[in-house]
Amino acid sequence: MFNLDFINVSSNQIVNDLKTKGYFVFEQALTQHYVDQILQEVDFNQILVNTNDVGVVIAQR
Numbered sequence: 001m002f003n004l005d006f007i008n009v010s011s012n013q014i015v016n017d018l019k020t021k022g023y024f025v026f027e028q029a030l031t032q033h034y035v036d037q038i039l040q041e042v043d044f045n046q047i048l049v050n051t052n053d054v055g056v057v058i059a060q061r
Contacts (some may be wrong), residue, residue, distance in 0.1 A: 014016045 006029040017024040046058070 001030060003031055006030075021026050 006026050009026060014024045
């Protein structure tokens with residue numbers, strides 16, 4: 001699921017970024033295969049973006 005480079009990031013680097021910037025970013029944290037799997041499971045037609053309408057609730061497992 002996670003890229004090996006992300007797994008090997010030091011805690012000190014994360015803490016330092018949080019202290020100095022207020023956030024930590026690692027853009028390639030997830031493997032492309034895992035991202036593709038997630039995108040296959042998401043039905044973008046049911047996601048309401050920038051709307052105040054009631055969204056869809058899905059309960060499966």
